[in-house]
Amino acid sequence: MSTPNTTITPQTIENDRRVLELLSQTFNDVSSASTEIINLEAILNLPKGTEHFVADLHGEHEAFRHILKNASGNIKRKVTEIFGTTMREQEIRELCTLIYYPERKLEYIKASENDLDDFYNITLHQLIKVCQSVSSKYTRSKVRKALPREFAYIIEELLHESSSDDNKQPYFNRIIETIITTGQADAFIAALCNVIQRLSIDQLHILGDIFDRGPGAHIIMDTLCDYGQFDIQWGNHDALWMGAAAGNDCCIANVLRLSLRYGNLATLEDGYGINLVPLATFAMETYGDDPCDFFGPHLDTDDTTHNEKTRRLIAQMHKAISIIQFKLEAALIDKRPEWNMADRKLLEHIDFDRKVFTLDGKDYEMRDINFPTVDPADPYRLTPEEEDLVMKLHHSFKVSDKLKKHVQCLFTNGCMYGIYNSNLLFHASMPLNADGSLKEVDLRGQRYKGRELFHRIGMMMRSAYNDDTPADEKDFAIDYYWYLWCGQESPLFDKSKMATFERYFLTDKSTHKEEKGYYYTLRDNEEVCDRILDAFGVTGQHRHIINGHVPVRTNKGETPIRANGKLMVIDGGFAKAYHNTTGIAGYTLVYHSRGFQLVQHEPFTSAEEAIKNGTDIVSSTQIVELSSQRMRVRDTDKGKELLGQIHELTELLYAYRHGIIKERAKKLG
Incomplete structure (x- = not known):
């Protein structure tokens, strides 16, 4: 054209x-x-729609869903703007909680409310005002698409009429009265609340790592698959689960190991129907006399869901799958010598006679020397029982319909990177040379860098699931998911090694160190960021790189804003396992028509607590970048x-x- x-x-x-x-x-x-x-x-x-950016959700479904429901605190700000002079703080909290959890909150209200019709009348008028406010920046057509079919006409009428108009007031009031008298008030309130939630976020960007650690990755995926306007830049943990679903046994073993490490069996069993009985049986038979002291699950101090017997079984399963993982990985390393990962074959360095780990002529003390399934003469050979177990676990992952559905959702809405309104989004790293130039990375004999590298990797990941992919290419693609998880030149990893074996078995903490790639030190340099943005064709007066992956330790003075505002790292530690590390419980970066704001979240108690007592996630907002003029749709990608x-x-x-x-x-x- x-x-x-x-x-x-x-x-x-x-x-x-x-x-x-x-x-x-x-x-x-x-x-x-x-x-x-x-x-x-x-x-x-029209004003530019509001974009929300979040990263590293790690299965914390309750906190994530609450942030979706409260639009990272924006709904409460709207309600306070509208009713701050006419309603008490407690009333505002109650109205906001109703908007977040309409059906469940109504149950509590109806149990204690004496004049229900009066409550309905007042609440419906309040909700219509809030809905009018959040819908004001959209066209009628776009608002109409967000409306539930059964109430679309009535809501549209109410949104575009004013109850203060003397000529229309009887008409407006009569609609409200009829909703109540026909017994539709509860359903109508729920519909209005859901519209407010949906219109408060125009586009949701997720910068990777939905899976692992927390108990509800499958619930987050269910939420997203029904959500609509979202995109995801795949993270290393997402790639690991995608590889497991494709049938990569190394990925399967890592998924199981991480789930057991954090005592998270709910996602595996309840979420995806993975049968863990064979692993539990094998672990009890093989490690029944082993205390497995260093394999106990990492649980919250107030955890009451795992009794001592369950914790011991999890520890045995954890150790069993870890040893199997090391064996499977060694076989894949031998199969793909071009990955240069032979140094990660470590079982062969155990001196079983002297009970030490020997590497480069140096002995290292071992925490644990009980390896009943490891043959010192052939350490990577699976025992017949292990082979049978791997086959059963492989089958369980491959036949999980829910997992297939969620992986398809990740493909439909995701990519290795995204460019939205002059913002370059990717999860973790950009392979760089020491001088900050883009590093060429080998992929099946061809070398790529920057945008082309990310594109080729994304195509490779998809080819593992395509029926028309040639057999040898598909086999490589399935294998490559594991390299993405822990390969030195993987943009989703970019470290010298993944020191899983060392952390589990060696007492010398110097062996645990994982050297990060150059990106993690050079990304503070504004010129390096500009070079990356140029390579990806990102233009605009205010352009940024937005990452997740590395938790920002705010309690140690770290800031998510880097390179003079050119780069933002928004992994604030949604996962409870990171709360002590980061000092907070997640970030949301909000990009509205006035500019960027960073919302810092405190730990979330529970949805039940929010519903009963009107509590909310305590959040503080930091202005990152404000425009002198309000951005319009004309100034966005959609505008072009x-x-x-x-x-x-x-x-x-x-x-x-x-x-x-x-x-x-x-x-x-």
């Missing part, structure tokens, strides 16, 4: 005739094309798209008016 600034001539019409002929099937005359141009021009002048559509329609008008393309006759009747 011609660019929007090109002067329209008969020749440009001829050049674009094929597109214009297709367009004329929808806009078949001058009137309809003109009307659409007017509509699009109006949309361009709409401007292109306007230009095409303008060309179509020219073609109609000059007889180059004939207007289509209107159908009668």
Whole structure:
């Protein structure tokens, strides 16, 4: 197509005739094309929609869903703006909790409310005001799409009428009264609350790592698959689960090991129907006399769901799958020598006679020397029992329909990176050389860097699931998921090694150290960030890189804002396992029409506590970057798209008016 600034001539019409002929099937005359141009021009002048960025959710479904429901505190700010002078703080909290959890909150209210009709009347008027506020920056068409079908017409009427208009007040009030008298108040309140939640976030960006540590990754995925307007930049933990679902046994072993390490069996068993009985049986038989002291699950200090017997069984299962993992990984390392990971084959360095680990002529003390399934003469050979167990676990992952559905959702809405409104999003790292230049990485004999590298990796990940992928390429793609998890040149890892074996078995903490790639030190350099942004074709006066992956230790003075504001790291530690590390419980980066704000969240108690007592996540907001002028849709990626559509329609008008393309006759009747 011609660019929007090109002067329209008969020749440009001829050049674009094929597109214009297709367009004329929808806009078949001058009137309809003109009307659409007017509509699009109006949309361009609406305020920019609010984008929310979150990262590293790690299975903390309650905190994540609450942040979705309260729009990272934005709904309470809206309610306070509207009713701050007419309602007490407790009343505001109660109204907000109703918006977040309408069905469950109504149960509590109805159990104690004496005059229910009066409550319904007041609450419906309040909710309509809030809904009018959050919908004000959208077109009627977009709001209409967010409305539940059964109440769409009534809600639309109420949103675009004012109860203060004397001429319409009886009409407005009568609608409310009829909703109550027909017994539809509860359902209507729930519908309004859900619309408020949905319209408070225009686009949700997730910068990876939905899985592992917390108990509800499957619940987060269920929420997202039904959510609509979201995208995800895959993280290392997401890739691990995607690899497990593809049938990579090394990924399966790592998924199981991490789940057992954090005592998280709910996601495996309840979420995805993974049968852990064979692993439990094997572990009890093989490690029944082993105390497995260093394999106990990492649980909250107030955990009451795991008794001593359960913790011991988890420890035995944890050790059993860890040893199997090391064996499986050694086989894959031998299969893919081009990955240069032979130094990660460590079982062969155990001196069973002297009970030490020997590497490069140095002996290291071992915490545990009980390896009943490891043959010193052939340490990586699986025992027949281990082979049988691996086969059963492989089958269990491959036949999980829920896991297949969630992986498909990740593919449909995800990629290795994303570019949205001058912001470059990726989860972890960008492979760099020591001088800050983009590093070329080998992928099946070809070398790629930057944007092309990320694109090729994304295509490789998809090819593992495509039926038309050649067999050898598919086999490599499935294997590659494990390299993404722990390979030195993987953008999702980018460290010298993953020291799992060392952390479990060696007392010398110097062996636990994982040297990070150059990106993690050079990303504080504004010039390096600009170089990366240029390589990805990101333009704009205010452009940024946004990452997750590395928890920001705010309690040690670290800041998520780096490189003079050019880069933002928003892993604030949603996972409870990170709360002591970060000192907080997650970030949301909010990008609205006025600019960027970073919302810092305190730990969330529970949804039940929020519903009963009106508690909310305590959050503090930091202004990152504000614009002198309010951003409009015209200033966004969507605006560029709409401007292109306007230009095409303008060309179509020219073609109609000059007889180059004939207007289509209107159908009668």
